[in-house]
Amino acid sequence: MKLKFASIGTSSICSMFIEAALKSDKYELVAVYSRNEETGRAFAKKHGIQKVFTDLNQLSESKEFDVVYIASPNSMHFEQTIRMLQNKKHVICEKPIFSTVRELEEAFQIAEENRVYLFEAIRNIHDPNFIFLKNEIEKVGTIQNVMLQYCQYSSRYDKFIAGEEPNVFSRKLSGGALVDLGVYPINLAIGLFGKPKDFLYHATKLRNGIDGAGTLVLKYDGFNCTIIASKISAGQTPSEIQGVNGSIVLNDTTTLTELMYVDRKTSEVTKLEGMKVDNNMIYEASVIADAISTRDNEKYQYCKKLSRTVLQITEKSRHQNDIYFEVEN
Numbered sequence: 001m002k003l004k005f006a007s008i009g010t011s012s013i014c015s016m017f018i019e020a021a022l023k024s025d026k027y028e029l030v031a032v033y034s035r036n037e038e039t040g041r042a043f044a045k046k047h048g049i050q051k052v053f054t055d056l057n058q059l060s061e062s063k064e065f066d067v068v069y070i071a072s073p074n075s076m077h078f079e080q081t082i083r084m085l086q087n088k089k090h091v092i093c094e095k096p097i098f099s100t101v102r103e104l105e106e107a108f109q110i111a112e113e114n115r116v117y118l119f120e121a122i123r124n125i126h127d128p129n130f131i132f133l134k135n136e137i138e139k140v141g142t143i144q145n146v147m148l149q150y151c152q153y154s155s156r157y158d159k160f161i162a163g164e165e166p167n168v169f170s171r172k173l174s175g176g177a178l179v180d181l182g183v184y185p186i187n188l189a190i191g192l193f194g195k196p197k198d199f200l201y202h203a204t205k206l207r208n209g210i211d212g213a214g215t216l217v218l219k220y221d222g223f224n225c226t227i228i229a230s231k232i233s234a235g236q237t238p239s240e241i242q243g244v245n246g247s248i249v250l251n252d253t254t255t256l257t258e259l260m261y262v263d264r265k266t267s268e269v270t271k272l273e274g275m276k277v278d279n280n281m282i283y284e285a286s287v288i289a290d291a292i293s294t295r296d297n298e299k300y301q302y303c304k305k306l307s308r309t310v311l312q313i314t315e316k317s318r319h320q321n322d323i324y325f326e327v328e329n
């Protein structure tokens with residue numbers, strides 16, 4: 001049986017998730033929420049449905065669906081999630097799940113009390129290419145050094161330069177490079193190597209104190225994993241997992257496609273092609289639907305642990321750089 005779901009947010013990422021969810025054949029879209037009736041109507045029409053909510057309470061109290069996907073600005077996630085959980089809706093919340101670890105623990109507690117699940121929507125770790133990479137990693141031998149990057153010049157940075165404060169660069173809305181883009185390579189690192197022994201973040205701060213870019217070093221036994229995230233410059237170099245035998249080169253830390261193995265001694269390059277799909281949100285949608293439908297507690301605990309570890313790292317990293325979101329005041 002398909003999961004009936006509603007969505008919060010009307011931007012392109014919300015459309016992408018809806019398309020992926022429908023394509024997975026495991027969901028049926030029942031309603032959308034927008035703060036604005038007209039925006040909501042246009043969005044609902046685009047996705048071929050009728051029901052639009054402009055009141056969060058009414059949305060949370062509706063009996064027409066069991067799951068809510070949330071794609072609002074980061075600082076809104078907590079309040080919206082809590083309302084949905086309290087009304088016994090499963091929640092799939094966009095990355096970064098919340099602004100603080102405290103919010104996360106409270107939300108997990110409320111989910112448990114209401115016997116529903118709370119998942120963070122994060123693409124790369126649910127992608128089959130992640131399992132593929134995990135299986136191939138032993139090729140490099142003992143890992144000696146890792147560099148993972150996600151540097152993408154944001155179209156909204158031009159507005160920031162012009163004096164505006166777009167949501168993703170806002171301290172009030174819990175923005176910044178590490179929580180917006182850094183979370184992908186961090187999830188990858190934790191998924192592959194586990195929790196680091198220690199870590200240190202060096203942020204490039206913008207005029208409002210938010211990180212436009214930064215370098216995070218995760219310390220593991222025997223190697224460091226350097227993560228570079230930027231919303232104010234575009235990365236041209238791939239990511240790399242270097243070992244004594246050779247390196248695995250990754251073109252993209254979100255889709256994990258175009259993987260290559262380069263032998264250290266011979267420099268021979270072997271393509272380890274991962275699967276390519278247009279929209280890899282289909283995997284997170286599918287994995288989460290299965291976990292909800294079958295009450296897969298093992299999967300749920302795995303995802304909870306990952307979200308918790310990542311948020312612990314981003315929160316402490318921000319604090320190392322004196323970056324505090326408005327919700328922390």
Ligand SMILES: NC(=O)c1ccc[n+]([C@@H]2O[C@H](COP(=O)([O-])OP(=O)(O)OC[C@H]3O[C@@H](n4cnc5c(N)ncnc54)[C@H](OP(=O)(O)O)[C@@H]3O)[C@@H](O)[C@H]2O)c1
Nearest residue numbers: 009010011013034035036039071072073074094095096167
């Ligand atoms: N998984 C991915 O690949 C991916 C990619 C991009 C973004 N994201 C995540 O998705 C979330 C949304 O990102 P986005 O870039 O789409 O955000 P956004 O465009 O700033 O906002 C998303 C939606 O939230 C509502 N909204 C906008 N400003 C708001 C405000 N000040 N207060 C309350 N609601 C507001 C708007 O819907 P209405 O006007 O209709 O209410 C808007 O469509 C973020 O958490 C982001 O990290 C994920």
